[in-house]
Amino acid sequence: xxxxxxxxxxxxxxxxxxxxxxxxxxxxxxxxxxxxxxxxxxxxxxxxxxxxxxxxxxxxxxxxxxxxxxxxxxxxxxxxxxxxxxxxxxxxxxxxxxxxxxxxxxxxxxxxxxxxxxxxxxxxxxxxxxxxxxxxxxxxxxxxxxxxxxxxxxxxxxxxxxxxxxxxxxxxxxx
Amino acid sequence: xxxxxxxxxxxxxxxxxxxxxxxxxxxxxxxxxxxxxxxxxxxxxxxxxxxxxxxxxxxxxxxxxxxxxxxxxxxxxxxxxxxxxxxxxxxxxxxxxxxxxxxxxxxxxxxxxxxxxxxxxxxxxxxxxxxxxxxxxxxxxxxxxxxxxxxxxx
Numbered sequence: 001x002x003x004x005x006x007x008x009x010x011x012x013x014x015x016x017x018x019x020x021x022x023x024x025x026x027x028x029x030x031x032x033x034x035x036x037x038x039x040x041x042x043x044x045x046x047x048x049x050x051x052x053x054x055x056x057x058x059x060x061x062x063x064x065x066x067x068x069x070x071x072x073x074x075x076x077x078x079x080x081x082x083x084x085x086x087x088x089x090x091x092x093x094x095x096x097x098x099x100x101x102x103x104x105x106x107x108x109x110x111x112x113x114x115x116x117x118x119x120x121x122x123x124x125x126x127x128x129x130x131x132x133x134x135x136x137x138x139x140x141x142x143x144x145x146x147x148x149x150x151x152x153x154x155x156x157x158x159x160x161x162x163x164x165x166x167x168x169x170x171x172x173x174x175x
Numbered sequence: 176x177x178x179x180x181x182x183x184x185x186x187x188x189x190x191x192x193x194x195x196x197x198x199x200x201x202x203x204x205x206x207x208x209x210x211x212x213x214x215x216x217x218x219x220x221x222x223x224x225x226x227x228x229x230x231x232x233x234x235x236x237x238x239x240x241x242x243x244x245x246x247x248x249x250x251x252x253x254x255x256x257x258x259x260x261x262x263x264x265x266x267x268x269x270x271x272x273x274x275x276x277x278x279x280x281x282x283x284x285x286x287x288x289x290x291x292x293x294x295x296x297x298x299x300x301x302x303x304x305x306x307x308x309x310x311x312x313x314x315x316x317x318x319x320x321x322x323x324x325x326x327x328x329x
Contacts, residue, residue, distance in 0.1 A: 030217060033261040100230065126234050133259040135217035135231055 032133050032152045039066070039141065039149050040131035047098050047106055047120035054095075054121045059143055063173045065094045065166070066141040067117070068129065070101045071109040073137040079156035080113050086162065087116035092170045096120030099129045099137055142166060144173045203243065210249055211236055214256060215264050223266065 034040070043055035059066065067083060069076040087094050096117035098106045103122060110120075123129055132141070142151040151169055153161065211225035218229035224236055235256070242252045256264045268274045308316065 027220060030261055030263045033258060126231075130234060130238060130259060133261070135260065 028136060029154050030135075032149075032154075034133055034149045035152060037149060039143050039147050040128070042121070042123075042128040042131065044121040044123055044128060047096070047103065047122040048110075050103070050122070054119045056147065058119070059095060060147050061145055063092055063145060063170050064143050065092055065170070066097055066132075066143055067094055068097045068099050068132070068134050068137050068139045068141075069120075070099045070137050071105040072101065075156040076138045077113070079138055079158070080116070082157050082159060082162060083116040084114040091167065092174075093118045097128060097132070097134075098122050099134060100124065100126040140166070142169055142173070206249070207240060207243060210243075210252065211239055213266055214239075214253070215266055217260055217264065 039056055039059070041056045043053050046052045046054045069080075083094055086092070094116050096119070098120045100123065102124075106120070106122070110117075121128065126134075132139075136154055138156055140153040140157055141149050142153075144150050150173060151166065153166065157166065208225060212223045214224045214235065216222045216224045216227035216229055216232040216235075218231050219227050222229075222232070224232040224239075226232075239252055242255065247255075253265065257269075262268045262274060268277060270278055
């Protein structure tokens with residue numbers, strides 16, 4: 001009889017636990033259906049040299065980060081120093097997808113804040129962004145040697161998630 | 176004379192047909208509106224891409240329109256978006272293993288609640304019996320009543 005009177009308490013505790021956990025979820029992080037799928041193919045002009053192209057094929061054969069950024073994006077400015085520092089260590093090649101930007105603004109941005117990217121693709125219309133399911137810049141994709149997307153970071157990279165999630169994954173994929 | 180009238184009528188018919196908005200366009204427009212209001216804008220998550228002013232919603236509206244003009248079916252267009260943004264773009268997620276809980280959960284919970292209610296009500300009714308009290312119970316009842324009376328007086 002006594003155990004039975006604990007049932008409502010149990011239900012209440014479960015509800016509280018679920019709602020509590022819900023407080024810490026970010027509703028803007030929608031899981032990408034592209035994880036473990038081939039990165040969508042693209043060919044775009046390079047940001048710094050419009051005469052030359054950069055495409056998804058150029059990313060094959062090595063583990064890469066594809067960072068979606070724009071000069072109008074405030075959170076990109078926040079994560080940028082981290083990317084610059086990461087590029088300096090040479091642990092992984094970082095490619096940029098400059099999303100719905102103007103060439104002039106983007107170039108000025110790189111001049112002022114440093115350029116961590118091997119190459120940035122210039123996606124003026126945002127069509128490649130749609131193919132990659134981009135909806136909130138910045139976003140960062142971890143792509144393995146075979147061109148499969150292994151992880152997607154929505155929102156700015158932080159020291160914490162770079163150290164604990166992204167880089168360990170990169171090292172594992174590089175093995 | 177009859178031929179003249181006939182030709183005139185035919186011309187009128189043709190003209191009026193040309194002047195009215197092509198029904199095909201109207202149909203297309205309605206389809207476009209229905210489709211875009213079923214798709215969630217991922218930037219401002221409770222708005223459809225039909226209502227949202229977000230840049231992404233504008234791009235996706237253009238994409239939907241372009242695909243419709245290319246003769247794509249509704250299913251092909253929603254598949255295209257689900258492949259990129261996941262089930263979350265659909266306000267009415269598709270029924271599959273992962274979303275079954277969403278679709279059936281409320282009904283299952285309601286059913287469980289009703290079953291529990293029936294169970295408790297039946298059990299309570301069973302507990303109330305009309306059988307006369309046994310000798311011992313009569314005695315106890317009397318003594319309890321007497322005690323209560325005494326208390327009231329005191």
